Amino acid sequence: MSRIVVVGYGPTAHRLVETLVSTGFGGRITVIGEEPRPAYDRVHLTSYLSGTSAEDLTYEVPSGVATRLDTRVTGIDRAAKHVTTAGRGAEPYDVLVLATGSAPFVPPVPGAEHAHVYRTIEDLDAIRTAAKDAAEGVVVGGGLLGLEAADALRALGLKTHIVEMSPWLMPRQVDEGGGAVLRRHIERLGLGVHAGAGVQEILHKDGQVTGLRKPDGTVIDAQVVVFSAGIRPRDELARAAGLTVGPRGGIVVDYGMLTEDPSIYAVGECALAGGMVYGLAGPCNAMAEVAADRIAGGSATFEGADLSTRLKLLGVEVAQFGAMDGALDVTYMDPVAGVYKKLFISDDARTLLGGICVGDAGPYASLRPFVGKALPAAPSDLLFGGAGASLDLPDEAQVCSCNNVCAGDLRTAVADRGVTDVPGLKACTRAGTTCGSCVPMLKRLLETSGVEVGTALCEHFAYSRAELFEIVRVRGITTFSQLVAEHGQGRGCDVCKPAVASILASLHNGHVLEGERAALQDTNDHFLANMQKNGTYSVVPRIPGGEITPDKLIVIGEVARDFGLYTKITGGQRIDLFGARVEQLPDIWRRLVEAGFESGHAYGKALRTVKSCVGSTWCRYGVQDSVGLAVLLELRYRGLRSPHKLKSAVSGCARECAEARSKDFGVIATEKGWNLYVCGNGGFKPRHADLLASDLSTEELIRTVDRFLMFYIRTADRLQRTSTWLESLEGGLGHLREVIMEDSLGICADLDARMGHHVDTYADEWAATLDDPEKLGRFVSFVNAPGVPDPSIAFERERGQIKPVMSR
Amino acid sequence: MTWTPVCAYDHLLPERGVCALVGGRQVAVFRTHDGTLHALDNRDPFSGAYVLSRGIVGTRKGEPTVASPLHKQVFSLVSGACLDEAEVSVPVYPVRLAGGRVEVRVR
Numbered sequence: 001m002s003r004i005v006v007v008g009y010g011p012t013a014h015r016l017v018e019t020l021v022s023t024g025f026g027g028r029i030t031v032i033g034e035e036p037r038p039a040y041d042r043v044h045l046t047s048y049l050s051g052t053s054a055e056d057l058t059y060e061v062p063s064g065v066a067t068r069l070d071t072r073v074t075g076i077d078r079a080a081k082h083v084t085t086a087g088r089g090a091e092p093y094d095v096l097v098l099a100t101g102s103a104p105f106v107p108p109v110p111g112a113e114h115a116h117v118y119r120t121i122e123d124l125d126a127i128r129t130a131a132k133d134a135a136e137g138v139v140v141g142g143g144l145l146g147l148e149a150a151d152a153l154r155a156l157g158l159k160t161h162i163v164e165m166s167p168w169l170m171p172r173q174v175d176e177g178g179g180a181v182l183r184r185h186i187e188r189l190g191l192g193v194h195a196g197a198g199v200q201e202i203l204h205k206d207g208q209v210t211g212l213r214k215p216d217g218t219v220i221d222a223q224v225v226v227f228s229a230g231i232r233p234r235d236e237l238a239r240a241a242g243l244t245v246g247p248r249g250g251i252v253v254d255y256g257m258l259t260e261d262p263s264i265y266a267v268g269e270c271a272l273a274g275g276m277v278y279g280l281a282g283p284c285n286a287m288a289e290v291a292a293d294r295i296a297g298g299s300a301t302f303e304g305a306d307l308s309t310r311l312k313l314l315g316v317e318v319a320q321f322g323a324m325d326g327a328l329d330v331t332y333m334d335p336v337a338g339v340y341k342k343l344f345i346s347d348d349a350r351t352l353l354g355g356i357c358v359g360d361a362g363p364y365a366s367l368r369p370f371v372g373k374a375l376p377a378a379p380s381d382l383l384f385g386g387a388g389a390s391l392d393l394p395d396e397a398q399v400c401s402c403n404n405v406c407a408g409d410l411r412t413a414v415a416d417r418g419v420t421d422v423p424g425l426k427a428c429t430r431a432g433t434t435c436g437s438c439v440p441m442l443k444r445l446l447e448t449s450g451v452e453v454g455t456a457l458c459e460h461f462a463y464s465r466a467e468l469f470e471i472v473r474v475r476g477i478t479t480f481s482q483l484v485a486e487h488g489q490g491r492g493c494d495v496c497k498p499a500v501a502s503i504l505a506s507l508h509n510g511h512v513l514e515g516e517r518a519a520l521q522d523t524n525d526h527f528l529a530n531m532q533k534n535g536t537y538s539v540v541p542r543i544p545g546g547e548i549t550p551d552k553l554i555v556i557g558e559v560a561r562d563f564g565l566y567t568k569i570t571g572g573q574r575i576d577l578f579g580a581r582v583e584q585l586p587d588i589w590r591r592l593v594e595a596g597f598e599s600g601h602a603y604g605k606a607l608r609t610v611k612s613c614v615g616s617t618w619c620r621y622g623v624q625d626s627v628g629l630a631v632l633l634e635l636r637y638r639g640l641r642s643p644h645k646l647k648s649a650v651s652g653c654a655r656e657c658a659e660a661r662s663k664d665f666g667v668i669a670t671e672k673g674w675n676l677y678v679c680g681n682g683g684f685k686p687r688h689a690d691l692l693a694s695d696l697s698t699e700e701l702i703r704t705v706d707r708f709l710m711f712y713i714r715t716a717d718r719l720q721r722t723s724t725w726l727e728s729l730e731g732g733l734g735h736l737r738e739v740i741m742e743d744s745l746g747i748c749a750d751l752d753a754r755m756g757h758h759v760d761t762y763a764d765e766w767a768a769t770l771d772d773p774e775k776l777g778r779f780v781s782f783v784n785a786p787g788v789p790d791p792s793i794a795f796e797r798e799r800g801q802i803k804p805v806m807s808r
Numbered sequence: 809m810t811w812t813p814v815c816a817y818d819h820l821l822p823e824r825g826v827c828a829l830v831g832g833r834q835v836a837v838f839r840t841h842d843g844t845l846h847a848l849d850n851r852d853p854f855s856g857a858y859v860l861s862r863g864i865v866g867t868r869k870g871e872p873t874v875a876s877p878l879h880k881q882v883f884s885l886v887s888g889a890c891l892d893e894a895e896v897s898v899p900v901y902p903v904r905l906a907g908g909r910v911e912v913r914v915r
Contacts, residue, residue: 498864523877788829
């Protein structure tokens with residue numbers, strides 16, 4: 001059984017062991033990393049500074065892989081075939097893989113020791129701490145990583161400068177023209193750009209950075225300096241072990257990622273493959289998969305990789321694909337709109353060689369797969385014709401460079417494996433699962449490959465839930481019969497009837513058991529209670545924000561005792577009463593309503609609860625009144641029907657005791673107001689909510705949540721929680737923010753009006769039911785014996801309370 | 809074989825079932841959109857709970873159906889057969905309209 005030892009535990013090492021494990025490799029795998037945690041997502045590292053936690057970014061260690069973290073490998077003994085570590089003993093290997101990555105290049109200028117670098121989570125922690133009592137920051141290096149670091153400093157509230165050696169920013173991705181447009185964008189954001197400038201010295205006084213002096217003598221005042229001026233491969237272990245390294249660094253490997261030592265491979269940023277050191281996720285992942293294949297006995301090869309990149313930095317879209325020059329080029333430059341697009345073409349004007357885009361990266365998605373192929377249309381059409389949706393891609397055209405997936409793989413997934421949507425493609429081919437820039441192309445591929453992308457709700461409606469919502473809204477339809485007569489067929493089913501019932505409730509807010517709507521309701525709405533496995537029901541009165549008076553507690557206790565119900569505290573900070581027969585529901589609710597309770601809508605696909613921690617009212621850490629806000633939000637959104645249940649919570653400080661980030665909308669208090677997080681979820685696939693906006697006033701928060709909920713209600717799919725809804729929303733969080741905070745679609749007035757309608761017309765449906773003899777009359781077990789209970793229902797006792805006896 | 813009256817026809821809301829207690833049996837009675845009457849045994853064979861009368865009424869390829877409220881298996885209102893699992897079905901009872909009253913016969 002061969003022992004595989006991997007030195008270095010970054011994303012490339014993770015892809016290697018993940019691939020080995022997934023192909024059922026039988027050997028023992030040990031990964032040794034010097035950082036304190038397993039590999040994490042470096043592509044989205046910056047999000048760590050805007051709320052994403054280290055755990056969110058960390059990859060799961062594949063099962064069966066042994067890890068030795070916080071352990072630095074100090075040497076390779078190629079004869080004895082083991083590696084030595086700093087004070088942690090030796091690790092023998094049959095096959096060794098060096099995945100030590102690279103180190104940020106720090107120019108040897110005076111004072112450099114006071115500067116930061118931008119590579120690990122610890123680096124970002126240090127930068128965040130330094131930024132606390134700083135006003136200005138300087139990033140040395142205007143490349144991809146440099147702009148990312150600058151964006152981070154800006155987000156931390158610093159006046160930020162960028163110093164770049166070459167005459168324009170991102171010299172490896174854009175040319176001079178593109179650089180000028182990029183510079184205008186960045187300067188408009190308030191950043192200082194110092195191109196064609198180097199670093200002479202980092203100025204400091206008793207250990208504190210005070211500024212950066214440029215070679216021309218001028219000084220930029222700053223308290224934080226970050227170097228992100230390129231990377232140097234960490235090949236020191238290989239060098240010491242006598243393995244060949246390149247003139248400018250990098251462990252020399254062949255096409256199978258093997259060094260000159262037959263049992264030592266090297267992958268990722270530390271490797272020199274085909275004379276190149278690769279710093280992008282795509283090529284590094286490819287190397288890892290080639291090495292894994294070789295270790296498992298295969299013959300895969302790595303012939304270099306496409307260096308195309310598409311990214312959004314400081315709000316600016318930048319993309320580069322294929323060659324950076326060509327015999328001919330067609331350029332479109334619009335400094336006013338801040339757009340620059342250039343295509344490089346062969347001298348016979350027939351072959352596309354490459355392209356650069358700044359401000360609008362549309363052509364990247366559609367044209368990159370045509371690099372080296374015949375131009376699919378006249379260059380001017382390609383530049384002006386938008387994203388060239390009609391282009392059909394040759395099978396071998398690479399669509400996803402991070403995971404090396406080409407159009408042919410995607411078409412096979414559709415044709416042979418019945419994939420009909422983007423999430424299916426992602427799961428099946430891994431395309432779009434790393435940086436996501438090819439997702440629009442995945443969608444287009446689905447549409448152009450003739451897949452009838454199933455959006456029909458069921459055999460009765462050929463529309464999606466969101467389309468039905470628009471039909472009902474625009475046409476003012478108020479009944480299911482009218483909708484199915486005009487826009488559907490048959491008499492509906494357990495899929496479409498509840499969906500339409502929810503739409504009608506969201507739009508008209510009438511009583512859900514009124515008239516024909518009484519025949520549309522799903523299992524629990526049917527009797528306004530949660531049906532349990534034996535046909536009895538549970539009852540959940542609303543307890544806004546989880547705050548309840550002693551008297552009301554006593555009433556719940558008395559009702560439960562008098563009706564012999566089982567009582568339990570719920571996950572939503574309220575009390576659930578189990579074991580009620582249908583004919584008991586009105587009597588139970590009459591007593592609860594008299595005591596001032598309302599329906600808790602635990603039975604509806606609606607708002608459930610807004611949990612809270614005690615916050616600043618009592619807690620010594622609280623910074624805002626979280627209970628006050630939770631009660632306010634729950635009373636505002638109570639009874640709001642939605643595509644799926646809605647859960648919320650308000651935490652009074654960053655300790656987050658109300659677990660707001662696992663909720664559809666969660667609020668965390670700050671000194672200046674409220675941070676709003678959206679689209680979190682517990683459940684089968686937990687998701688931490690994303691930070692949508694920070695330091696909102698209560699009034700801004702409510703307006704934003706109003707719009708968030710109504711936009712979700714309008715556009716989500718049937719039974720789609722906000723978490724999966726956001727992931728399928730094209731443009732994701734950025735688009736969502738634009739729609740509901742900047743009104744990019746011009747619909748906010750309508751969204752506000754919809755919520756206003758809900759708040760104004762809300763009435764407790766249980767109180768209304770008690771006042772309506774016609775509805776009350778249905779709450780019987782038997783229509784011909786109203787008082788007789790269902791004889792099949794039986795209970796036994798456990799831990800002092802009832803529990804169902806199933807009559808199977 | 810006697811017919812037992814269970815309720816007034818007008819009492820039945822189209823596509824919302826009710827349950828009647830007839831000779832110790834629980835009978836789920838349905839009035840479909842076109843006014844037709846159907847009667848099935850109220851016991852859901854998959855869960856053992858007596859809940860079919862509270863299921864969602866609809867159609868599948870034109871045949872009138874009810875979906876069990878617990879796990880949504882669909883049954884034909886005409887034959888009682890489960891359309892999702894062939895070998896499962898529920899008894900069907902004769903039902904008629906007599907002078908504005910709904911009557912059911914259980915053998």
